[in-house]
Amino acid sequence: MRWMVVLLMILIGLCAGCSEQEVIEPVANFEPLKCKPGKLDIKMHSSVATIGMVGDILLHNPLYTYADFNPSFAAVKDKMRSIDFLLANQESLPGGVELGLSGYPLFNSPKHIIRDLKNNGVDMLSIANNHTMDQTGAGLLRAIANMKVYNMPYVGAYESEKDSETKRIVEVNGIQVGILAYTYGLNGMPTPAGKDYMVSLTDKQRIEQDIQDMNMLADLTVVSVHWGNEYALQPSEKQKELAIILASAGADIIFGHHPHVLQSYTEIGKTKVFYSIGNFYSAQQFDSTNIGGIAQVQVFKNVVAGRTQITTGPASFYPTAVSRDKNRKFIVVPLSEAGSAVNFNEAWVERQVGLSAN
Ligand SMILES: [Zn+2]
Numbered sequence: 001m002r003w004m005v006v007l008l009m010i011l012i013g014l015c016a017g018c019s020e021q022e023v024i025e026p027v028a029n030f031e032p033l034k035c036k037p038g039k040l041d042i043k044m045h046s047s048v049a050t051i052g053m054v055g056d057i058l059l060h061n062p063l064y065t066y067a068d069f070n071p072s073f074a075a076v077k078d079k080m081r082s083i084d085f086l087l088a089n090q091e092s093l094p095g096g097v098e099l100g101l102s103g104y105p106l107f108n109s110p111k112h113i114i115r116d117l118k119n120n121g122v123d124m125l126s127i128a129n130n131h132t133m134d135q136t137g138a139g140l141l142r143a144i145a146n147m148k149v150y151n152m153p154y155v156g157a158y159e160s161e162k163d164s165e166t167k168r169i170v171e172v173n174g175i176q177v178g179i180l181a182y183t184y185g186l187n188g189m190p191t192p193a194g195k196d197y198m199v200s201l202t203d204k205q206r207i208e209q210d211i212q213d214m215n216m217l218a219d220l221t222v223v224s225v226h227w228g229n230e231y232a233l234q235p236s237e238k239q240k241e242l243a244i245i246l247a248s249a250g251a252d253i254i255f256g257h258h259p260h261v262l263q264s265y266t267e268i269g270k271t272k273v274f275y276s277i278g279n280f281y282s283a284q285q286f287d288s289t290n291i292g293g294i295a296q297v298q299v300f301k302n303v304v305a306g307r308t309q310i311t312t313g314p315a316s317f318y319p320t321a322v323s324r325d326k327n328r329k330f331i332v333v334p335l336s337e338a339g340s341a342v343n344f345n346e347a348w349v350e351r352q353v354g355l356s357a358n
Contacts, residue, residue: 045303047174048313051222052083052296053255053274054122054320056129058091058282059113061103063330069116072281075333076294076320080121083296085172087179087224088117088280089257090125090154093143095135103283105187106134111146118152124168126181126224128156128200129258133189137198156181156224157199164197169218175301175310178218180210183226184258202227204245211249219310220299223251226258228276231286233352235263235275247271252312253297261288265295265315265354272297272315274353281332282322287343291335293319293353318357319349 066072073080080086092107094114102108114125125147132140144159158164168179182202191198200206202225214221223246228239235243239256246254247268254273256263263276278292298313319335321342335346350356 044305045174045301047301049084049173049175049177049299049301050082050296051085051172051177051220051253051299052294053087053089053126053224053257053277054080054280054294055257055277055292056089056091056260056279056282057113057117058260058279058284059103059107059109060283063281063283064092064101064103064107064109066329067112069113070119071325071329072331073116073120075331075337077120079294079318079334083121083294085123085170085177086121086294087124087126087222087255088122089129089224089226090114090117090127091129091131091257093127093132093135093139094146095139095142096146099135099139099142107131108135108139111143111149114147114150114152118150122152124153124155124170124179126156126179126226126255127154128181128183128224129226130183130185130187132157132183132199133186133191136189137192137195140198155179156183158197161197164200167214167217169214172299175299176217176219177299178214178221179224180207180214180221181224181226182207184228202242204242207246208249211246211251215250219301219308220252220312221250222253222255224255224257227256228259228263230259231261231289232259233261233263233288239263239275243268243271243273243275247273252299252310255295260284262291262293262349262352264352265317270312272312274315274317277317279322280320281330283330290322290342291319291344291349292322292332293317293335293349315355316357317349317353317355319346 092109094109094111096111155168182200259276262278274295280292297315302309321338323341
């Protein structure tokens with residue numbers, strides 16, 4: 001059997017740079033000792049994908065009055081679109097004009113934010129956060145209906161029990177990616193009586209079970225979690241405790257948000273943990289709330305002789321800032337291009353998060 005192990009190791013080495021779904025045939029001049037041809041399936045398939053998330057999309061006044069958000073993302077569109085699967089935390093739910101648009105404290109956003117996020121590379125919205133019930137259960141249902149209009153997948157809040165039980169698993173370059181989302185709370189706004197399924201809360205036992213179930217079905221489990229203390233530049237003890245629980249249950253990537261500012265990145269075993277990825281698009285007034293970015297992780301899938309191996313490669317963080325265009329409209333720009341509009345630079349982000357842009 002030893003030669004089989006050696007052969008597989010050679011083939012794994014050879015396939016380090018092969019592209020999606022490429023099949024590597026046995027090396028022509030490799031002498032496989034004494035073996036009956038056809039007895040061993042040594043075909044190897046390899047895929048690579050980038051999985052990313054941007055932080056809070058929070059349409060304060062005057063953002064919710066904009067008729068078109070494409071100019072807001074124009075400067076980072078290419079970067080957003082370059083991520084194979086990109087999540088966003090849609091903190092202000094897009095219930096649409098019928099409910100009356102509003103900013104803080106009870107948000108309700110126009111539905112075309114969904115259209116424009118999709119157009120700029122967002123593949124799924126995480127909608128479990130402390131504002132999910134701002135417009136009651138009826139508002140959530142309208143927001144979900146609007147996401148369906150634009151064929152935008154969502155996770156973390158649901159229209160029915162059946163919807164909440166439907167696993168969010170998407171195929172990204174041949175990799176089955178499972179996505180879960182939770183929030184610590186709902187600002188005291190209750191879910192309708194008997195409809196606890198409408199929002200996923202950070203209930204420890206439930207999350208552990210959800211992750212274990214997802215691991216049985218997907219190659220990779222990504223958890224989007226709304227947690228921590230607002231404006232705190234360091235993760236809280238509660239965040240750290242929950243991160244350990246999520247990692248122990250088998251989460252591969254944890255994307256955290258809610259503090260509105262950047263917090264550190266860490267690894268717990270093989271689990272990549274972004275404690276807080278900040279605001280991506282908002283009109284908050286404090287300097288550090290204008291800094292956000294795109295968190296991403298490379299994922300590799302190798303299938304050798306029928307066995308699947310998933311590995312996650314380097315994590316990175318591409319810093320962005322909320323700035324103003326010449327008409328004073330709020331836009332997202334690469335931090336490197338923000339200039340004097342913000343008091344933070346890439347070196348600060350690199351120290352704060354602990355990751356570089358590449
Ligand atoms: Zn929040």
